[in-house]
Amino acid sequence: NAGVMQNPRHLVRRRGxxxxxxxxxxxxxxxxxxxxxxxxxxxKFMVYLQKENIIDESGMPKERFSAEFPKEGPSILRIQxxxxxxxxxxxxxxxxxxxxxxxxxxxxxxxxxxxx
Amino acid sequence: xxxxxxxEDQVNVAEGNPLTVKCTYSVSGNPYLFxxxxxxxxxxxxxxxxITGDNLVKGSYGFEAEFNKSQTSFHxxxxxxxxxxxxxxxxxxxxxxxxxxxxxxxxxxxxxxxx
Numbered sequence: 295n296a297g298v299m300q301n302p303r304h305l306v307r308r309r310g311x312x313x314x315x316x317x318x319x320x321x322x323x324x325x326x327x328x329x330x331x332x333x334x335x336x337x338k339f340m341v342y343l344q345k346e347n348i349i350d351e352s353g354m355p356k357e358r359f360s361a362e363f364p365k366e367g368p369s370i371l372r373i374q375x376x377x378x379x380x381x382x383x384x385x386x387x388x389x390x391x392x393x394x395x396x397x398x399x400x401x402x403x404x405x406x407x408x409x410x
Numbered sequence: 411x412x413x414x415x416x417x418e419d420q421v422n423v424a425e426g427n428p429l430t431v432k433c434t435y436s437v438s439g440n441p442y443l444f445x446x447x448x449x450x451x452x453x454x455x456x457x458x459x460x461i462t463g464d465n466l467v468k469g470s471y472g473f474e475a476e477f478n479k480s481q482t483s484f485h486x487x488x489x490x491x492x493x494x495x496x497x498x499x500x501x502x503x504x505x506x507x508x509x510x511x512x513x514x515x516x517x518x519x520x521x522x523x524x525x
Contacts, residue, residue: 298453327512327513329515335517335518336416336500336515336516336517336518337454337500337515337518338515339512339513339514339515342512350512385453385454387454396442396459396461398444398456398459399456399513400456401446401453401454401455402453403452403453404452404453
C-alpha cells in the first residue's frame with residue numbers, strides 16, 4: 295500500500311520561474327491538504343481540496359499560488375514567479391473523509407523548494 | 411478560531427527519564443486532537459489521537475497523551491525516553507464545532523534526549 299507520494303523531493307528554481315509540486319494521495323483518499331513549513335517553523339495550512347473542488351484556501355497567498363485536485367491524476371500546487379521567500383518544505387496530506395471524520399491525515403515526505 | 415500552542419520550543423531530557431511535551435488548544439466546539447512526530451528531512455508520522463472517551467490515549471512507540479478539558483491541554487508523555495525519540499513533535503487540533511475539516515498544527519517542540 296503506497297502512502298502519500300510527493301514529487302519531486304527537491305526542486306530548485308530561479309527567481310521568476312514557476313514551481314509545480316505534485317501529490318498523489320493514498321489510494322482511495324479523496325481529500326488533500328497542503329501545508330508549508332519554513333525553516334525552523336511549524337506547519338502552516340495552505341489549502342484543502344476534494345476531487346475537483348477547493349474547499350478552503352484561506353492559507354494560500356492571494357497571488358502567484360494556486361492548487362488543484364483533478365478528477366484524474368495528482369493534486370498540483372503551483373507557484374508562479376517564485377521569489378526567495380517561497381523557499382520552504384511543502385507537505386501534502388490526505389485523508390479518506392472530510393467534514394466530521396475522526397481519521398488522522400497521512401503525510402507525504404514533502405517537496406523542498408529552493409529559490410535561487 | 412481554532413489555535414494550538416506549544417509553549418516550549420525545545421525540551422531536553424536524559425535517556426531513561428520521563429518526558430512531557432506540552433500542548434494547549436483553543437476551539438469553539440469539541441476538539442479532535444493529534445500528535446505527530448517529524449524526523450529530519452522526513453514527513454510527519456502520526457503518533458496518537460484523542461476523539462472521545464478515555465482521557466488517556468496510548469499511541470505508537472510507547473507514547474501517550476492526556477486530554478484535559480478544563481485546562482484545554484493535550485500533553486504528550488512517555489515514561490522512559492530513548493535517544494531515538496529525539497525529533498520534532500507537533501500537536502494538532504481539528505475543531506468539530508466548525509465542521510472539522512481543517513487541522514491546525516502547533517509550531518512544534520524539538521525534543522533532545524541525551525544518552
